[in-house]
Amino acid sequence: MMTNIGARLTQGQFSFLPDLTDVQITAQLNYALQHGWAIGVEYTDDPHPRNTYWDMYGNPMFDLKDPAGILKEINQCRKAFPRHYVRVTAFDATRGWETPRMSFIVNRPAVEPGFALVREEREGRSIRYTIRSYAAEKPEGERY
Amino acid sequence: MSSPSPLQPGSVDLSAILREARVTEALDQLDRELVGLAPVKTRLREIAAFLAVEKARSGFGMVAGAPSLHMSFTGNPGTGKTTVALRIAEILHRLGFVRKGHLIAVTRDDLVGQYIGHTAPKTKEVLKRAMGGVLFIDEAYYLYRPENERDYGQEAIEILLQVMENQRDDLVVILAGYKDRMDTFFRSNPGFSSRIAHHIDFPDYSAAELGSIAAGMLERMQYRFEPAAAAAFDEYVERRQRQPHFANARSIRNALDRARLRQASRLCAMPGPVDAAALSTITAQDIRASRVFCEHNNRSD
Numbered sequence: 001m002m003t004n005i006g007a008r009l010t011q012g013q014f015s016f017l018p019d020l021t022d023v024q025i026t027a028q029l030n031y032a033l034q035h036g037w038a039i040g041v042e043y044t045d046d047p048h049p050r051n052t053y054w055d056m057y058g059n060p061m062f063d064l065k066d067p068a069g070i071l072k073e074i075n076q077c078r079k080a081f082p083r084h085y086v087r088v089t090a091f092d093a094t095r096g097w098e099t100p101r102m103s104f105i106v107n108r109p110a111v112e113p114g115f116a117l118v119r120e121e122r123e124g125r126s127i128r129y130t131i132r133s134y135a136a137e138k139p140e141g142e143r144y
Numbered sequence: 145m146s147s148p149s150p151l152q153p154g155s156v157d158l159s160a161i162l163r164e165a166r167v168t169e170a171l172d173q174l175d176r177e178l179v180g181l182a183p184v185k186t187r188l189r190e191i192a193a194f195l196a197v198e199k200a201r202s203g204f205g206m207v208a209g210a211p212s213l214h215m216s217f218t219g220n221p222g223t224g225k226t227t228v229a230l231r232i233a234e235i236l237h238r239l240g241f242v243r244k245g246h247l248i249a250v251t252r253d254d255l256v257g258q259y260i261g262h263t264a265p266k267t268k269e270v271l272k273r274a275m276g277g278v279l280f281i282d283e284a285y286y287l288y289r290p291e292n293e294r295d296y297g298q299e300a301i302e303i304l305l306q307v308m309e310n311q312r313d314d315l316v317v318i319l320a321g322y323k324d325r326m327d328t329f330f331r332s333n334p335g336f337s338s339r340i341a342h343h344i345d346f347p348d349y350s351a352a353e354l355g356s357i358a359a360g361m362l363e364r365m366q367y368r369f370e371p372a373a374a375a376a377f378d379e380y381v382e383r384r385q386r387q388p389h390f391a392n393a394r395s396i397r398n399a400l401d402r403a404r405l406r407q408a409s410r411l412c413a414m415p416g417p418v419d420a421a422a423l424s425t426i427t428a429q430d431i432r433a434s435r436v437f438c439e440h441n442n443r444s445d
Contacts, residue, residue, distance in 0.1 A: 059265070065244040066276025068314040073272070 007114030012103040029067035032090035043084045045143045083109045083144040109144035161196045165238040180353040210313045212341040218323040219346025222392030225320045233278040244276035252286040255300040263296040267303045284319035285329035372428035406430040
């Protein structure tokens with residue numbers, strides 16, 4: 001995290017690349033739909049990497065053929081939460097997988113302050129490290 | 145465009161566009177497989193030609209905006225509305241006016257919810273599934289129930305109208321239903337009427353057409369009429385047409401199914417072995433046993 005100079009959150013696919021355009025997102029969604037994965041739109045304002053379960057925006061979308069409907073959903077979510085992280089998750093329900101196969105961020109806050117390294121003194125001069133997001137200091141909804 | 149013929153630069157071969165997109169093929173298939181429906185077929189050819197011209201124009205950079213392709217199919221039951229809708233989806237897909245070319249067939253139940261706040265997500269869900277293809281709303285007039293002013297159908301109508309207007313390049317909506325009730329529906333919802341470019345009326349089949357539909361169905365099911373049965377069936381069609389609740393091709397299919405049923409029980413009641421010819425032959429007796437031939441039943445209808 002400390003080496004990520006721009007402090008951009010790097011979670012999921014494509015997170016080291018510049019933000020995906022709508023055309024690029026559509027292409028990725030098409031790939032997921034071709035495999036028959038269910039697609040969900042999720043949002044959060046807690047960027048901690050262990051914050052796995054984000055809030056779902058609407059229902060997960062099954063049985064779609066075309067990404068236009070999903071893109072519309074993404075744009076609605078962006079409009080409702082312009083300063084939140086929004087990600088798209090493609091879930092594979094195939095037996096044996098039963099897990100998200102794709103996950104990428106499609107919306108992020110304009111300013112991402114990043115994370116601080118926290119050192120905790122333990123007995124015997126040992127040190128425990130953890131990270132703390134600057135944004136998460138503030139209460140939910142007022143971050144970013 | 146990419147036509148191989150020696151075209152002057154700046155000109156375009158429209159039939160080549162149709163050929164390359166395999167639209168001519170789809171239309172010919174429609175001609176072969178669907179009996180009658182001449183006005184519908186003419187209209188489809190017109191639409192296909194229009195779309196080809198539109199495509200050629202966009203090749204020259206002439207823009208007229210995405211053409212409105214929403215349609216309404218009116219006609220009596222069993223006149224082939226759903227079948228034609230399937231073909232339209234295919235033709236639109238081949239010409240590149242819808243991206244995926246699938247058909248989602250829905251009725252009021254799939255669009256309208258049961259309590260407040262249920263309708264919008266339900267309708268949007270269906271619209272999402274139909275994106276990139278064709279949304280076929282059967283018996284669309286049920287969406288509008290003027291007798292109940294708090295009916296949730298109105299909400300579904302508003303969402304539909306909005307999407308039909310704003311996402312014209314994402315999906316094509318086809319409304320289908322009986323002629324008179326659709327007319328009332330359009331009169332009370334002028335928004336729909338003005339957003340629908342193509343009103344296509346499906347005529348009833350004539351007796352001769354129904355006969356050839358029956359022949360085609362039998363052939364696909366690997367049955368055949370004995371000569372007397374064919375004559376009996378013609379008579380059956382003529383009588384059935386005069387009765388209420390006649391549903392064109394669907395009634396024909398049901399009649400054939402019942403004839404098969406009677407044939408089966410006749411064969412089972414017969415002593416001794418049966419051969420392949422007997423298994424695939426429907427006799428006049430199987431058809432004449434129908435209640436359509438009962439005179440007094442006829443009168444009570």
